[in-house]
Amino acid sequence: MSAVYRLTLGLAREMEKSRIAEYTQLLHSPWRLIWLNIISGIARGVGIALGFTFFAATIIYVLQMLGALNLPIIGDYIADIVRIVQHQLELKTF
Template sequence: MPLEEKMNTMYRLTFEWAHILEKSRIYQYTDLLYSPWRLIWRNILFGAARGVGIALGFTFFAATIIYILQGLGALNLPIIGDYIADIVRIVQRQLEFK
């Protein structure tokens, strides 16, 4: 293999590695590690956003379940209807107190 071919192969491989490292954003990660206050602030912000998202998602999920249970309670199913009606009554009382 001639020297020029080896150099071209090495250049191509080096260029590919540089492109892969650039795509992985390793520079931004190491920059973030060297600024701990920015890392802490970013984690606090992302944690708060995640908490708000979980709260909204659970609220939507619980409201949907209660709506479905109210519909099932209106059907007057023999055994299940009594349990569902009790659950709906308890939830409605809790909501009235708040």
């Protein structure tokens, strides 16, 4: 009997660790589930936008530094890319 009790107690602890009760409550309240998904989607979108902006700015900065070195072939190519990006930034689309 004590072996069954220990097994049951172990299963109960594992279920508490997996937070299965909170998951089932979430499934029974669809509006809360929708709200949490909307908030998490917005957070992911903002994070992706900020991350890509930082990444693109870093790449443009590195390209500008490489363009300033006046490398023979690569310098012209990088200068063209920088000019195109700067031209796009100067355009007013609104």
